[in-house]
Amino acid sequence: MATETRPASTAGGGRRNRQDEVLLAAIEIFHRKGYAAASIQDVADSVGVLKGSLYHYIDSKEDLLARIFEGSDEQSFAMMGAIENRGLTAVERLEAFSRDWSLWHLNNLERASLYFNEWRHLTGERLEQVLQKRHDYEAAVARMINDVKAEGQADPDLDARYAAFYILSAINVLSSWYRRDGPDPPEHIAQVYADMIVGMVCNSRGRKKPRKASRKKKTAA
Amino acid sequence: MATETRPASTAGGGRRNRQDEVLLAAIEIFHRKGYAAASIQDVADSVGVLKGSLYHYIDSKEDLLARIFEGSDEQSFAMMGAIENRGLTAVERLEAFSRDWSLWHLNNLERASLYFNEWRHLTGERLEQVLQKRHDYEAAVARMINDVKAEGQADPDLDARYAAFYILSAINVLSSWYRRDGPDPPEHIAQVYADMIVGMVCNSRGRKKPRKASRKKKTAA
Numbered sequence: 221m222a223t224e225t226r227p228a229s230t231a232g233g234g235r236r237n238r239q240d241e242v243l244l245a246a247i248e249i250f251h252r253k254g255y256a257a258a259s260i261q262d263v264a265d266s267v268g269v270l271k272g273s274l275y276h277y278i279d280s281k282e283d284l285l286a287r288i289f290e291g292s293d294e295q296s297f298a299m300m301g302a303i304e305n306r307g308l309t310a311v312e313r314l315e316a317f318s319r320d321w322s323l324w325h326l327n328n329l330e331r332a333s334l335y336f337n338e339w340r341h342l343t344g345e346r347l348e349q350v351l352q353k354r355h356d357y358e359a360a361v362a363r364m365i366n367d368v369k370a371e372g373q374a375d376p377d378l379d380a381r382y383a384a385f386y387i388l389s390a391i392n393v394l395s396s397w398y399r400r401d402g403p404d405p406p407e408h409i410a411q412v413y414a415d416m417i418v419g420m421v422c423n424s425r426g427r428k429k430p431r432k433a434s435r436k437k438k439t440a441a
Numbered sequence: 442m443a444t445e446t447r448p449a450s451t452a453g454g455g456r457r458n459r460q461d462e463v464l465l466a467a468i469e470i471f472h473r474k475g476y477a478a479a480s481i482q483d484v485a486d487s488v489g490v491l492k493g494s495l496y497h498y499i500d501s502k503e504d505l506l507a508r509i510f511e512g513s514d515e516q517s518f519a520m521m522g523a524i525e526n527r528g529l530t531a532v533e534r535l536e537a538f539s540r541d542w543s544l545w546h547l548n549n550l551e552r553a554s555l556y557f558n559e560w561r562h563l564t565g566e567r568l569e570q571v572l573q574k575r576h577d578y579e580a581a582v583a584r585m586i587n588d589v590k591a592e593g594q595a596d597p598d599l600d601a602r603y604a605a606f607y608i609l610s611a612i613n614v615l616s617s618w619y620r621r622d623g624p625d626p627p628e629h630i631a632q633v634y635a636d637m638i639v640g641m642v643c644n645s646r647g648r649k650k651p652r653k654a655s656r657k658k659k660t661a662a
Contacts, residue, residue, distance in 0.1 A: 256477065337558075379633055382630065382633050382634070382637075383637060385611075385614075385618055386611045386634065386637050387611075389610060389611040389613075389614035389615075389617075389618075390606075390607045390608075390610040390611040390614075392610075392614065393606075393610035393611075393613065393614065394610075396610075397606055397610075403650075404650060404651065405651065408648070408650065408651050409603065411648055412600055412603050412648050413603070413607065415645050415646050415647070415648060416603075416604060416607055416641050416645045417641075418645075419640070419641050419644040419645030419646065420637050420638075420640050420641035420644070420645070422644070423640040423641075423643070423644035424636050424637045424639075424640030424641070425636050425640065426636070427629070427632055427633050427636060429624075429625065429629065430625065430626065430629050
């Protein structure tokens, strides 16, 4: 059962609709078969068109994957932007982000799983772009945590970068273990995750970084 | 640079040593090329033996992967057992586990990455065994968290199972983003993670589970 619904094919066949349909079919197929094993032919079969006509919409299988990722990035940054514009305190922003970002993963299992598991198949500029977006997202979460520190709600020594990694890692993996037929609705799990994240950021003892010199042990002469 | 050192080949060629050597070579190759793309020939080349002689030690590529996983499970359960035998309080146990398990990932990047990313390639009984071990491990971590609750150090409503998923997810991903040439030594990162995990478990507000009835909305008649 896909969470994202495919737009119905229209008799007129609007180009934009058909492109969305291709992307949604690709998400489902890349997720089910794995990107490496899936083919453009599979996507064409799913959409119900000849393989050749798919090339009106995409250049290659990798192009298709890259466009899926662009769509995911658009959604994730839009979500974060919406939270930043709601006039919340830093802790409220962190909670809203943790809940909404967890919920996005739970409600978009296939898309989220691709984003987390298949990015290594991109190459060149496409790979660079996805990694840059990921880096920007991590930095935005780290800023959110630094805002909590600035409001005096977290230990000043808490390492915002590692905390951001910790939070994003745990949320990324949601799509691996969550089952749609499990006992709890996505909204409950997302709220539990948000509570844990706020509890962690606001209550973890920070650690000062070790002095650089301690990194490398001198070998005896 | 592999963290695990390979035993030097001995002239006598002890079967056990050679077997370890094969496993360590396979870990490196499966990680570098990906399990699907790697071949038994690659492993034979790395060890410096003919492909045929590898079959004295293993039955198949999947057998090799399964043995790597068995070794990882032995290490992870031994680590947990050692912590349970140290007479610590529940919070100290959780901290020690979080630190040691994080450190295991940071010091065994290739092995940890395989364990997390390549288990889907196992089939039949081998897959069942790995999933069972994973389930047992999650249950052991959930018990650790319940012990913290029983000692009155965490909210009684904290969902130990989701907290265990969260913790294990975040630690599992360490091998994906950690770089050996990064600024901080593994011991520092492991301690930061342990602090965050203890902060999270001991300070998160628990949520009661929603009533089952709220799971499915009734449709209007």
